[in-house]
Amino acid sequence: MTRLLTMDAPDERNRLDAMAQGVIGKPLDRPDGPAKTTGTAKYAAEYNIPGCVEGVLVTAAISKGRVASIDDSSVMSMPGVIAVIADERMTARSAQGGAGKSPVRQIDRVEYWGQPVALVVAESFEQARDAAKHLRIEYQADEDAIVDQHDADAPVEPYGDPVVQGDLGHVMKQAAFAVDVTYTTECHNSAPMEPHASIAEWDGDKLTVHTSLQMIKYNVKEMADALGLSTEKVRLLSPYVGGGFGSKLGVSVEGAAAAVAAIKLKRPVRVVLLRQQVFQCVMRRSETTQRLRLAADKDGRLIGFGHEAKVSNLPDEDFAEPVTQASEFLYPGKNRTLRVDLARIHLVTAGSVRAPGEAVGMQCLESAMDELANQIGIDPVELRLRNIPERHPSKDIPYSSRKLAECLRDGAKRFGWSADRKPAQLRDGEWWIGTGMATACRVHNLNEAQARVTLRADGTAEVASDMTDIGTGTYAVLSQIAGEMLGLDIKDVSVKLGDSNFPPGAGSGGSWGAPSTGSAVFVACEAIRAELAKRLGCTETELTLRDGFATAGNRRVALTDVLSGDHFEEVGHFKAGKITDAFSAAMYGAFFAEVGVNAYTGEVRVRRFQGTFGFGRPLNAKTATSQCMGGMVWGIGSALTEDLVFDKRNGHIVNPDLAEYHLPVNLDVPKLDVVLLDERDPAASPLQAKGVGELGICGAAGAICNAIYHASGVRVRSYPITPDKVLAELPEP
């Protein structure tokens, strides 16, 4: 049976805390950990399928124009080459998250450098790659390709509905304190460790694809639409995903190519993106230009708030980096202007990269807040505390549980924060030392989700959903929710994920995976509990389940006896209803960082980094902590090193590999001190949980930027803050 829960009001029952098993929230190891560390967890490209041949995508070496001709004969006589495929069903771009329909196909019309234009298939990978590099292609290049959002000729359109309240321009002139600054961030790439990969098999009627994607229920539709098949004819399998970070929300370019080749050749075909292709033809985070205007009264209370951003994307893409997402509700200010402008340029698709919006919006906002605090001459922690609005400043709705003030206070205390903010005061040898802080904030999202829970006659349970685990801990948290609700040790709960034959979960994206799919599991378990209660002659709330035993009143019975050979199967179906518009729900936190700035070279090293977070109920303290740490490492990268560089002459990526696209390395990351506050948010989900996958990055880089200023007196408003930018403002050593 399917049980539907539509959440229209806060769930104050807090059922999980009434349970007895005691596994929810515990820092348990992932059940999938041993398989992953021993290499027995199979990732998309790792299936050995008899007769499988290898495809390598050929990508465009122009940024705009048409493919005039492809000379198959240039490679068909090469050893092992089977086919050159350029088919109208192949996709030229990744699908955006949740698209549910094919991304742009038209591979013969080039819209960005690196766009796939053909697939070469050969018996071995090396043969295919060699042939792909030799394939002769004639292009008709357009001369008018614009590849820079700052190009005066780039078409710019407003994106979404701007927020305009009161008269920001006026209060900026009248306010006791005002900051009007422009920050920039560069393009980022998520480059997950597992590259995008698919093995397609076609049995003459149905397509099966081993692939690496985040949101299977949409991906099935995208793949089917691209290929002109019905969704019943497409099965996708992604039980393990080696990182996604948004780049696998939608089908990427290798999937349809592998499928078309498998259909044409009647053989299984594997296509794995080369690392350079992961950079060049999947997805980037847009570069941003952000103007922040903050007007405060004499007490440091915001009376005006402006956040205006310009981002970019390809023509025909309906995604724009939602830079101002948290700015809508985080801080007050009756006079408000928020807007995002979208420049249409010919660079690889801009899409979701971990925490779209807040990842880059918060770090600039929080740097501007630091500038305001310095101008006023108050502690930046105090400035934040004075500016926690009572109601959503535009929608006039209440906030759900919000631990921002606690995070700020607890974090400051734990870090040993000093309110003395005079810059360039402390030296350790060659290094200027300073501290900085920032607020963390990320909107809470929910997505419709289903999950099937089966309580078997032997007293063990199975959870099944097409939900994915992209390294986040889905296997762990879903087993904990089911274990808690059904009174089972988590080793007696098996979780099966990433198969489109299973009920459609929420997918992994926007930090909604755990609260949404977890709620579906919760709903199914509640239904099973009700069935068990019926057998025991009690109500569901009178039933205690623990360690495989059911207790009702003064009776304690083994679950297997209650089941007596039967099993219960329930599909939980969760939908966010009116709750979404009734509250402003978000995750919050505070970052505190200490950095060293080299007085000679402008090099910056993070010496301490602390984060305190409140995101409702932590479902697994260990995986949640890991998520926060991962986010903070991304924050270090965003602050100091990450810069996906496009050649301004033709839009090709200059640094499409992990040698020259600089992520932080171990030495760049100090011990990360992560604190999770215990919180319940009844308006967030029936689990009282929100998402945590993205929170750790949202604002993190701002704390580092602010610490650099405090250390050295240099305010860099252009991320990443590389030595050259710091150096330009440093005094003679």
Add this chain to the structure above:
Amino acid sequence: MRPFLYSRADGLDHAVQLAREGARPIAGGTNLLDLMKLQIEAPERLVDINRLPLGGIEPDGEGVRIGALVSNSACAADERIRRDYPVLSRAILAGATFQLRNKATTAGNLCQRTRCYYFYNIDTPCNKRRPGSGCSAIGGFNRIHAILGTSDACIATYPGDMAVALAALNAQVEITTAQGRKRHVPVRGFHRLPGDTPEKDNVLEPGDMITAVALPPPAGGRQIYRKVRERSSYAFALVSIAAVVRMEGGKIAAASLAFGGLAHKPWHDPRIDELLAGAMPSDALADKAADLLLEGAQGYGDNDFKIPLARRALKAVLREATGDAA
């Protein structure tokens, strides 16, 4: 990767013979395999020299002879290298990662090719990769590129660290020629400036094999390897300085400085060493040294910052080397 022949040399003569016939020697392969996968290089034949007796770090008169196949890890960890040539150990440890240093060899590291972005992208022109096709870095993105000794044909840098220290130490490269003769080339003259033949990184002739690197007697003094980069590890130098400075009675008795990240070769300017020798250390002296270093420096836009950065890094190194650490 294109098909290629692979053979294992069973002796130095065999290796030299195969090399003379056009085979590329391969040892650790940490650079060559990448280049082959990306088809930046497509040798038709490889000769594996890993089993040749070219390992070992041995006394060589008052100096030390480092075999061509000594791994970077082994060299950096060697007790005598750490004691008598610490700048070499430090430079090696400043480069790459543990895994790469375990595989990379002394000779291979000397032959490491540039990390110019355009050299690595076969869809763009590059005179070093395809002579005569043009230089994409000039007018392109050139943050990591050279400011000294550049030409209109190429502004790439030599990316390594070890060779910068070897240049400061004035080591010699021992080469066995295609004819089986031995010759010695100072490290300072091993790499070349691009001129109008940037496809040639160094003075090796076809068939030449590096068999060892010879270090002169220990120079003593304070030895520093300073590498400036935006992340702490696994990044090539924006600017690096190897310094061997010996003080006597408050004065610089002898100094030898070499610079990385600035040119197509480890940069050594004898005028700087001469300026410093016998001088009292001071910031003014550091500035004079920087004036000499940067006399012909030319920025190409994104790498303009290397000019002030090199000056400041040099000041830091001289303060540290001459006793005033901050």
